[in-house]
Structure formats: structure tokens, C-alpha cells
Amino acid sequence: MQCPNCGEPNTQVVDTRMITNGVRRRRQCPKCGQRFTTYEYPASTTPLVVKNDGRREEFDRNKLLAGIRKACAKRPVSAEQIDAIVASVESQIRNSRAKEISSEKIGQMVLEQLRQIDKVAYIRFASVYLRMDDLEALKQEVEKLLKSGDQEPTTRP
Numbered sequence: 001m002q003c004p005n006c007g008e009p010n011t012q013v014v015d016t017r018m019i020t021n022g023v024r025r026r027r028q029c030p031k032c033g034q035r036f037t038t039y040e041y042p043a044s045t046t047p048l049v050v051k052n053d054g055r056r057e058e059f060d061r062n063k064l065l066a067g068i069r070k071a072c073a074k075r076p077v078s079a080e081q082i083d084a085i086v087a088s089v090e091s092q093i094r095n096s097r098a099k100e101i102s103s104e105k106i107g108q109m110v111l112e113q114l115r116q117i118d119k120v121a122y123i124r125f126a127s128v129y130l131r132m133d134d135l136e137a138l139k140q141e142v143e144k145l146l147k148s149g150d151q152e153p154t155t156r157p
Contacts, residue, residue: 003029004036011036020087021094046093047101056100061090068110071125077118085113119145 001011008031015026022041028034046059065086072082089109093101107129114122126141 005034006032047098050100050102072121075118075121
């Protein structure tokens with residue numbers, strides 16, 4: 001693995017840990033001493049994602065991760081929680097053994113987990129995913145969330 005700092009082609013593995021669906025390796029460059037982390041996932045076929053307009057594209061873990069990170073920006077959601085959501089959704093997709101999966105189904109999987117972790121992140125993700133183009137749709141989703149009875153405390157630092 002090439003060092004991202006100095007470009008040294010040979011780096012040393014310092015620590016290896018199993019993670020959901022893969023391996024996390026902590027590496028160190030012998031030339032500059034820089035440490036960095038790499039993630040390895042088995043190469044397997046994932047189903048095609050069927051978009052709302054009918055287009056099909058390969059499932060992109062990084063695209064899912066970026067969308068969840070945007071929803072969780074400036075919220076008390078750890079990187080580990082975000083990674084766990086992505087790993088869980090990816091696992092569900094792979095375990096379905098379907099050749100195609102709708103983007104709607106993927107969005108529902110994410111929403112189910114975000115709802116348990118952070119309500120604001122849930123609303124942020126839902127506003128994009130559910131295409132809430134007007135305030136009334138957003139208001140209805142917030143009311144539905146409030147009626148469910150599992151509200152977050154409203155304390156502020």
C-alpha cells in the first residue's frame with residue numbers, strides 16, 4: 001500500500017482488526033513515519049440500484065456514506081455509528097441476493113436506523129430521500145416523528 005503522505009510504495013501493517021464485512025488495517029510508512037488506516041472489503045457482486053427515474057447503477061458504498069454524513073453533519077453522531085449504518089445496509093443488500101434493489105428500499109433501510117440514533121439527522125435524510133419539496137410535507141414528517149413518542153431530549157449546551 002502506497003503512503004498517502006510521501007508516496008513510499010512499501011508500508012508496514014501495524015494492526016489488523018476484523019470489522020463488519022471486511023478488515024481494518026492500521027499502517028505506518030517506514031520512510032516518513034506517517035500512520036494511516038485502510039479498509040478492505042471482499043470483492044463481491046452487489047445488486048444494481050434502480051433509481052427513481054429507472055436508471056440502474058452499481059451500488060456505491062461511498063455514495064451512501066456521503067449521504068449519511070451530510071445528514072449527520074454537526075450532530076452528535078459518531079463516525080462509528082455512521083459506519084455501522086453503512087455496514088448494516090450494505091450487509092442487508094448483499095444478503096438479499098437480489099440482482100436489483102430500488103433506491104427507495106435502501107433509503108428506507110437508512111431511515112430506520114437514523115430514526116433510532118438521531119431524529120434531526122433522520123429528518124435531514126428524509127427531506128432529501130422522500131423529496132420533501134414543500135414545507136407541508138416536511139411538517140407532516142416531523143409530526144409523524146413526534147407522535148411516535150420516542151423524542152430526543154431538548155437540552156442544549
